């Protein structure tokens with residue numbers, strides 16, 4: 001049985017994701033996302049499960065920053081979970097003055113809190129389950145949590161199915177140290193992070209390398225490098241797997257344009273999407289073109 005670190009404590013959405021991505025493995029809670037990833041880097045865990053992107057609030061910046069720093073890690077699997085919340089209180093609570101949760105969760109229930117708990121002050125905690133722990137300890141009056149948290153903490157359920165956007169989803173990754181990659185499936189996602197230099201057109205050049213090869217971008221986020229004001233790292237996700245000729249070709253081009261590029265993994269997509277390939281951009285087109293150049297080099301004109 002492998003040890004899998006996850007962003008905890010018990011009862012987070014991330015724990016649910018870890019159960020889906022690593023069934024039957026030993027799950028170890030970490031208090032923060034960087035701590036879950038550090039457990040993999042130190043060898044304490046074989047992999048870590050962390051949130052990466054929410055359909056309402058966007059990128060989970062702690063994950064992006066931790067993946068671009070320290071020892072490289074690669075994502076080997078992902079899962080999409082529907083996100084709706086429960087609101088938990090200590091038994092006997094009559095007045096709710098504070099509502100605690102992870103900032104992503106608070107942002108997803110803002111209207112519900114305004115309408116149902118008017119005057120209650122939102123308070124950020126490190127995770128949704130950490131809010132349940134704090135409510136149990138008497139620090140806050142209510143916690144916005146994953147429904148499963150009600151099974152782990154001795155709290156009353158004030159409301160269920162709470163969400164301002166009813167079909168919200170969060171995508172979670174299983175990450176490991178670089179090693180054997182998952183096999184390509186035909187519906188994969190590749191992720192990189194590139195620190196483009198601060199000059200005219202630098203980002204456009206990177207994106208053009210994808211566009212001219214007919215490769216569909218699925219996510220783009222920018223995070224400051226923290227060194228010089230105005231300098232950013234770009235996190236770019238696109239359809240395809242590094243084992244495919246067209247993806248290998250674009251990665252080589254990105255590397256030529258930007259030495260500071262880190263591969264963050266190729267793995268099956270959880271959204272069951274099909275990969276959009278434009279005319280002339282199929283893997284066979286790339287292999288055929290390489291073979292043609294080879295034949296020209298050998299003096300043949302095919």
Ligand SMILES: O=C(O)C(=O)C[C@]1(C(=O)O)C=C[C@@H](O)C=C1
Pocket residue numbers: 007011012013014015051054060083102104105126127128129146170
């Ligand atoms: O706090 C949790 O339960 C988490 O797993 C984190 C997280 C997030 O980072 O977006 C996951 C899903 C929800 O969108 C709210 C919080």
